[in-house]
Amino acid sequence: MAIDPIIGTRIRDIRLDQEIRQADLAKMVGISSSYLNLIEHNKRRIAGKLLSDVALALSVAPERLSQGVNTSLLDQLHSAATNLSAKVELDRAENMAVRYPGWAALIVAQSKQLAALHDRVQVLNDRMTYDPELAGSLHQVITAVTAVRSAASILVGGERIDADWQARFHRNIYDDSVRLAASSEALIRYLDTPDTDGPPQSAPVDEVETALAAVDYHIAGLERAGQVNIPKLVKDMTPRGDAAADLMTRFLQTYHADAALMPLTKFAQTARDADYDPVALSHQFHAPVDAVLRRLSSLLAADGHLPMGLAVADASGAMLFRKPVSGFALPRAGAGCPLWPLFTAFGRPNQPIRAEVALPDATEQRFLCYAIATPVGAAGFDAPPVLHATMLIIPDPAQGTTEPIPGGVSCRICPRDGCAARREPSAIR
Amino acid sequence: MSKRVLLIEDEPNIIEAISFILSRDGWTVHTHEDGMSAMDKVLALPPDIIILDVMLPGRSGFDILRDLRATAETAKIPVMMLTARGQARDRELAERLGANHFMTKPFSNAEVRDHVRELMEAT
Numbered sequence: 001m002a003i004d005p006i007i008g009t010r011i012r013d014i015r016l017d018q019e020i021r022q023a024d025l026a027k028m029v030g031i032s033s034s035y036l037n038l039i040e041h042n043k044r045r046i047a048g049k050l051l052s053d054v055a056l057a058l059s060v061a062p063e064r065l066s067q068g069v070n071t072s073l074l075d076q077l078h079s080a081a082t083n084l085s086a087k088v089e090l091d092r093a094e095n096m097a098v099r100y101p102g103w104a105a106l107i108v109a110q111s112k113q114l115a116a117l118h119d120r121v122q123v124l125n126d127r128m129t130y131d132p133e134l135a136g137s138l139h140q141v142i143t144a145v146t147a148v149r150s151a152a153s154i155l156v157g158g159e160r161i162d163a164d165w166q167a168r169f170h171r172n173i174y175d176d177s178v179r180l181a182a183s184s185e186a187l188i189r190y191l192d193t194p195d196t197d198g199p200p201q202s203a204p205v206d207e208v209e210t211a212l213a214a215v216d217y218h219i220a221g222l223e224r225a226g227q228v229n230i231p232k233l234v235k236d237m238t239p240r241g242d243a244a245a246d247l248m249t250r251f252l253q254t255y256h257a258d259a260a261l262m263p264l265t266k267f268a269q270t271a272r273d274a275d276y277d278p279v280a281l282s283h284q285f286h287a288p289v290d291a292v293l294r295r296l297s298s299l300l301a302a303d304g305h306l307p308m309g310l311a312v313a314d315a316s317g318a319m320l321f322r323k324p325v326s327g328f329a330l331p332r333a334g335a336g337c338p339l340w341p342l343f344t345a346f347g348r349p350n351q352p353i354r355a356e357v358a359l360p361d362a363t364e365q366r367f368l369c370y371a372i373a374t375p376v377g378a379a380g381f382d383a384p385p386v387l388h389a390t391m392l393i394i395p396d397p398a399q400g401t402t403e404p405i406p407g408g409v410s411c412r413i414c415p416r417d418g419c420a421a422r423r424e425p426s427a428i429r
Numbered sequence: 430m431s432k433r434v435l436l437i438e439d440e441p442n443i444i445e446a447i448s449f450i451l452s453r454d455g456w457t458v459h460t461h462e463d464g465m466s467a468m469d470k471v472l473a474l475p476p477d478i479i480i481l482d483v484m485l486p487g488r489s490g491f492d493i494l495r496d497l498r499a500t501a502e503t504a505k506i507p508v509m510m511l512t513a514r515g516q517a518r519d520r521e522l523a524e525r526l527g528a529n530h531f532m533t534k535p536f537s538n539a540e541v542r543d544h545v546r547e548l549m550e551a552t
Contacts, residue, residue, distance in 0.1 A: 139484060142513035143440050146535035150446030153538050165449065172442040 006094065007051070010065050012040035013095050014058050029053040064098070072327050073097050075359075075409055077104055079329075080111030137187040144180035148173055204243035208251065209322065211237040217310075217323045218300050222256045223264045230256065251321070258295045261287045268299060276306055278370045278392065279352055289352050289372045290390040297323050297392055309393035311342050315386075325393050327365050329409045337408045338421040341371035342391035349373045349387055356397060358404035360416050366404050368397035431457045432549060435476035437467050437493070438511065439485050447480065450538045451545060464488030468496050471503055478548050480541075481528075483512040483519065491522060498527040507548040511536070 297310035309325025371391035408414030464485035
């Protein structure tokens with residue numbers, strides 16, 4: 001296994017941070033200063049007992065030297081920098097995260113907040129620009145104003161006008177004023193939301209994801225046998241109603257059907273026995289593979305199951321559902337890696353895909369991914385195919401059985417060279 | 430013989446007001462309210478100047494302008510666009526398609542009259 005070339009830099013940074021002289025550290029671990037100097041400048045490899053001795057001397061866990069900082073945090077720091085096209089020392093991001101984890105977390109939190117606000121502004125901007133109801137109301141208002149202004153200025157223009165024309169323009173102004181009042185009221189009704197004094201509202205999909213994250217994507221109320229009250233669950237989980245309630249209703253109906261097909265107690269035990277193999281579970285429960293993937297993702301890590309993430313996308317690349325899992329960032333739309341099985345599954349509909357994906361961080365963390373693309377809706381001749389792909393993501397598979405796909409999170413923060421799937425230059429090279 | 434203006438607009442009270450203003454200024458004003466058959470009307474007249482609304486039933490003013498510029502008999506007729514959407518991209522699209530002037534509602538009567546005169550003098 002290749003040694004991470006940045007280990008030496010980490011040792012040097014931590015040593016300097018602790019104000020230990022190079023000669024003293026070398027003496028503590030029983031090597032010469034010149035050899036430690038070569039290690040710290042990444043000109044000699046370090047591993048095994050010597051690495052453990054150095055870690056002990058520096059009072060840090062060996063993993064901190066060999067793996068560095070939390071790769072998810074590092075990815076998020078890179079994203080924070082690239083999202084704003086900030087000219088920062090990207091190659092020092094890891095040192096920053098190691099030395100000042102609190103500040104690094106603050107930068108990440110602020111970046112996420114900025115991204116959320118940016119998305120919100122984009123939604124509002126789209127609404128102002130493209131919303132047909134708003135555009136129609138504004139058009140009516142402006143048209144009525146134009147007609148009133150033209151007719152009124154003719155009447156007050158000072159030139160002599162026939163009585164017939166005068167009467168017609170008076171009538172037009174009255175008609176347009178009535179129309180203007182109605183259009184204005186409709187516009188105000190449309191713009192006037194009931195909670196204008198409250199905090200900003202998130203998008204419906206955010207509300208659904210927040211509500212599901214709060215219960216760890218496990219709906220205890222749907223795991224019991226017998227009658228369930230989905231409308232009440234929807235109301236409890238998405239009290240704002242409207243679009244979020246529609247999304248939640250669809251999620252809960254699917255969840256309920258999956259739970260009926262694969263009852264929790266039996267499914268949980270069988271999943272353990274089958275080593276969480278979706279195809280084996282599909283055969284045992286006579287259930288579609290995509291339903292098994294969803295069902296597996298609902299198992300609680302707190303009950304001793306593997307942590308599992310889930311992504312569902314349509315063929316445009318838009319994410320329809322995301323259950324995040326540590327280390328594998330799932331964008332909402334259009335910014336994922338085309339090499340993920342989630343997307344390659346669209347090329348082989350109905351065929352289960354099993355692949356390991358390695359992310360381009362210091363440790364090349366692996367994720368075992370199961371994916372399948374399945375048709376949606378009723379079949380019909382000559383109808384355009386509508387497919388949804390579902391992918392289960394399991395971090396750190398026990399042992400790799402295949403060569404991992406060298407994937408990424410997003411091209412902007414992916415350093416891989418020569419990737420045929422690259423759609424834009426990396427900002428971190 | 431007075432010069433002919435064709436006003437393609439679907440709002441009756443705006444049609445009435447503009448027709449009155451331009452008629453009083455010496456123009457013969459023809460009007461048409463439907464986007465689908467607007468080109469037939471232009472070819473049948475043809476007018477000296479066209480005032481063309483963007484949002485029309487059946488077909489947008491931009492599509493009609495595109496056809497006007499692509500048709501030999503109508504390619505050089507001055508066109509003044511009217512729109513309730515004053516967005517930069519609408520103005521830019523109108524210019525790209527060959528509009529001679531772009532006017533955002535609500536406009537004043539004097540603006541309409543003056544720009545029609547200017548377009549006529551420029552031809």
